[in-house]
Amino acid sequence: xxxxxxxxxxxxxxxxxxxxxxxxxxxxxxxxxxxxxxxxxxxxxxxxxxxxxxxxxxxxxxxxxxxxxxxxxxxxxxxxxxxxxxxxxxxxxxxxxxxxxxxxxxxxxxxxxxxxxxxxxxxxxxxxxxxxxxxxxxxxxxxxxxxxxxxxxxxxxxxxxxxxxxxxxxxxxxxxxxxxxxxxxxxxxxxxxxxxxxxxxxxxxxxxxxxxxxxxxxxxxxxxxxxxxxxxxxxxxxxxxxxxxxxxxxxxxxxxxxxxxxxxxxxxxxxxxxxxxxxxxxxxxxxxxxxxxxxxxxxxxxxxxxxxxxxxxxxxxxxxxxxxxxxxxxxxxxxxxxxxxxxxxxxxxxxxxxxxxxxxxxxxxxxxxxxxxxxxxxxxxxxxxxxxxxxxxxxxxxxxxxxxxxxxxxxxxxxxxxxxxxxxxxxxxxxxxxxxxx
Amino acid sequence: xxxxxxxxxxxxxxxxxxxxxxxxxxxxxxxxxxxxxxxxxxxxxxxxxxxxxxxxxxxxxxxxxxxxxxxxxxxxxxxxxxxxxxxxxxxxxxxxxxxxxxxxxxxxxxxxxxxxxxxxxxxxxxxxxxxxxxxxxxxxxxxxxxxxxxxxxxxxxxxxxxxxxxxxxxxxxxxxxxxxxxxxxxxxxxxxxxxxxxxxxxxxxxxxxxxxxxxxxxxxxxxxx
Numbered sequence: 001x002x003x004x005x006x007x008x009x010x011x012x013x014x015x016x017x018x019x020x021x022x023x024x025x026x027x028x029x030x031x032x033x034x035x036x037x038x039x040x041x042x043x044x045x046x047x048x049x050x051x052x053x054x055x056x057x058x059x060x061x062x063x064x065x066x067x068x069x070x071x072x073x074x075x076x077x078x079x080x081x082x083x084x085x086x087x088x089x090x091x092x093x094x095x096x097x098x099x100x101x102x103x104x105x106x107x108x109x110x111x112x113x114x115x116x117x118x119x120x121x122x123x124x125x126x127x128x129x130x131x132x133x134x135x136x137x138x139x140x141x142x143x144x145x146x147x148x149x150x151x152x153x154x155x156x157x158x159x160x161x162x163x164x165x166x167x168x169x170x171x172x173x174x175x176x177x178x179x180x181x182x183x184x185x186x187x188x189x190x191x192x193x194x195x196x197x198x199x200x201x202x203x204x205x206x207x208x209x210x211x212x213x214x215x216x217x218x219x220x221x222x223x224x225x226x227x228x229x230x231x232x233x234x235x236x237x238x239x240x241x242x243x244x245x246x247x248x249x250x251x252x253x254x255x256x257x258x259x260x261x262x263x264x265x266x267x268x269x270x271x272x273x274x275x276x277x278x279x280x281x282x283x284x285x286x287x288x289x290x291x292x293x294x295x296x297x298x299x300x301x302x303x304x305x306x307x308x309x310x311x312x313x314x315x316x317x318x319x320x321x322x323x324x325x326x327x328x329x330x331x332x333x334x335x336x337x338x339x340x341x342x343x344x345x346x347x348x349x350x351x352x353x354x355x356x357x358x359x360x361x362x363x364x365x366x367x368x369x370x371x372x373x374x375x376x377x378x379x380x381x382x383x384x385x386x387x388x389x390x391x392x393x394x395x396x397x398x399x400x401x402x403x404x405x406x407x408x409x410x411x412x413x414x415x416x417x418x419x420x421x422x423x424x425x426x427x428x429x430x431x432x433x434x435x436x437x438x
Numbered sequence: 439x440x441x442x443x444x445x446x447x448x449x450x451x452x453x454x455x456x457x458x459x460x461x462x463x464x465x466x467x468x469x470x471x472x473x474x475x476x477x478x479x480x481x482x483x484x485x486x487x488x489x490x491x492x493x494x495x496x497x498x499x500x501x502x503x504x505x506x507x508x509x510x511x512x513x514x515x516x517x518x519x520x521x522x523x524x525x526x527x528x529x530x531x532x533x534x535x536x537x538x539x540x541x542x543x544x545x546x547x548x549x550x551x552x553x554x555x556x557x558x559x560x561x562x563x564x565x566x567x568x569x570x571x572x573x574x575x576x577x578x579x580x581x582x583x584x585x586x587x588x589x590x591x592x593x594x595x596x597x598x599x600x601x602x603x604x605x606x607x608x609x610x611x612x613x614x615x616x617x618x619x620x621x622x623x624x625x626x627x628x629x630x631x632x633x634x635x636x637x638x639x640x641x642x643x644x645x646x647x648x649x650x651x652x653x654x655x656x657x658x659x660x661x662x663x
Contacts, residue, residue, distance in 0.1 A: 039548065039549055041548055043537060043548065044534065044545075044548060047534045047536035047537050050536045051535065341532065341534065344528075344532040346517065347491070347493055348520065348521075348525075348595070349517055349518070349520035349521025349522070349546065350521075351549055352513065352517065354548070432493050432494075433485075433488050436493070436528070
């Protein structure tokens with residue numbers, strides 16, 4: 001057993017997946033070889049399929065929907081997990097006032113507005129001046145334009161988020177903005193932000209504080225694609241606060257003067273070394289500050305989602321078991337429709353195993369077609385739901401079918417074609433003369 | 439093909455609750471004979487035919503074709519006997535509508551090994567040709583008339599060149615002209631092949647072409663003609 005385990009673990013992931021698929025399909029393949037050996041029932045099976053084609057199509061559709069839901073649920077959950085993880089991967093460490101890490105994760109990474117206490121200038125200064133910190137970006141939010149939140153931050157953080165800009169240049173003055181990849185503004189467009197976000201936003205509250213788009217970010221696959229990024233000083237100034245610099249100092253960006261720093265709900269921190277991030281988290285986890293890894297918080301959420309995934313998987317399997325039971329009951333009824341012709345076959349001398357093979361092959365054809373169509377249904381459903389989730393959350397969800405879904409389908413096919421031996425057995429156990437007279 | 443004598447002794451077929459459906463003390467039919475069976479509906483004609491075909495297992499008695507008592511055989515052996523020895527024709531043809539005439543006639547090829555498969559396919563084509571359907575062999579039987587369908591059914595029954603043909607009301611679903619043609623075909627084939635033909639029918643024209651006719655009444659043979 002240990003040797004087998006060691007051999008298995010020595011195989012690549014792709015090899016393991018292929019082998020597992022074959023292993024799961026093996027019962028169906030072996031049953032098929034055993035049942036069909038020496039016979040050619042295909043013309044008869046084709047005739048049976050065609051004779052009640054609409055009923056058969058209904059069965060195939062039923063199986064397809066069941067399989068599609070099963071594989072779609074699992075693929076979608078994985079896609080959502082990957083999408084949220086990708087959206088957070090640029091955020092190494094977040095420092096905020098003590099409170100809920102999840103709430104701050106939602107606010108800073110996924111741009112869900114939330115009221116939290118602010119960190120003051122000395123705190124920011126201590127973080128920004130730390131020898132291991134290469135990037136410490138304050139953020140400021142609360143304004144919007146249409147569906148796009150206006151986020152104040154620093155140019156280095158925009159560069160960190162986007163890499164090279166897709167078009168234009170980085171903001172360099174208070175009235176300039178860089179649009180996220182999905183913002184419906186062109187370079188050169190000017191707009192006045194509303195105070196607040198969503199339906200309660202106050203339009204005209206910031207009249208006279210027009211912003212002009214000077215650049216566009218690369219797509220990030222995160223809600224930041226929908227954001228309009230401006231110098232943090234711009235947000236502070238619009239709200240009548242100090243700009244982080246001494247009066248008369250027109251610079252934008254760090255370093256900020258702690259005496260004129262109006263506060264920030266979160267500081268997005270980056271260190272060059274992984275160990276340094278851990279050290280910074282430890283150092284800035286104090287009575288006045290909370291430091292956390294967004295990835296770790298997300299992992300906790302995903303762990304909870306993992307439990308949900310297991311429940312979903314069980315539900316998918318249960319759904320398929322129920323459908324299988326329905327299909328088998330239906331197959332028994334369908335084979336009764338063919339009872340007279342099956343009796344004819346037996347009357348004219350067909351071996352019982354041949355008649356058995358006809359019924360089994362017929363059932364396997366329905367199941368196989370349903371499973372294949374189910375994969376297509378799952379693929380289409382996953383694509384549609386992914387687009388919907390991406391449109392609603394701006395988190396790029398690229399869900400697609402992968403090996404676990406194919407394993408699920410293979411297991412379903414094997415289980416059901418083995419169970420299909422039962423109606424086949426029942427079909428050859430019927431009384432020939434009664435069926436001939438029916 | 440060797441003609442097989444039929445010998446039935448003390449045959450009792452029972453139905454639900456042990457009710458006696460058919461009792462035949464003795465029936466002997468030499469190989470190559472054309473035997474007609476007639477009688478009122480529900481008298482037991484078809485039950486007798488099913489017993490002769492080995493489609494049912496009698497409660498007691500013997501049904502010997504040649505030296506083989508098929509009443510003593512198991513299900514698989516009786517199926518093999520039917521496969522190798524008996525051709526069956528039914529009142530309502532029992533064809534697969536979705537298959538061609540040749541597909542129906544050569545049905546047995548689907549469960550036969552390669553050498554026999556070829557023989558059955560050849561026999562089916564030959565029978566269709568003999569019965570005037572060679573030009574329609576590839577057509578779906580769904581478009582066939584009743585007479586044509588029954589000729590396809592006869593082709594299916596005789597594709598394997600069996601020594602015995604059992605027919606259950608073969609002309610009942612046909613118009614007179616088609617029935618007469620079928621009767622000619624059955625009589626001609628029986629004579630040409632030396633084949634034993636047993637036909638259950640209400641059709642006097644069919645019985646007129648038989649060598650011998652028996653009456654079955656109330657589950658027993660009342661008169662041997």
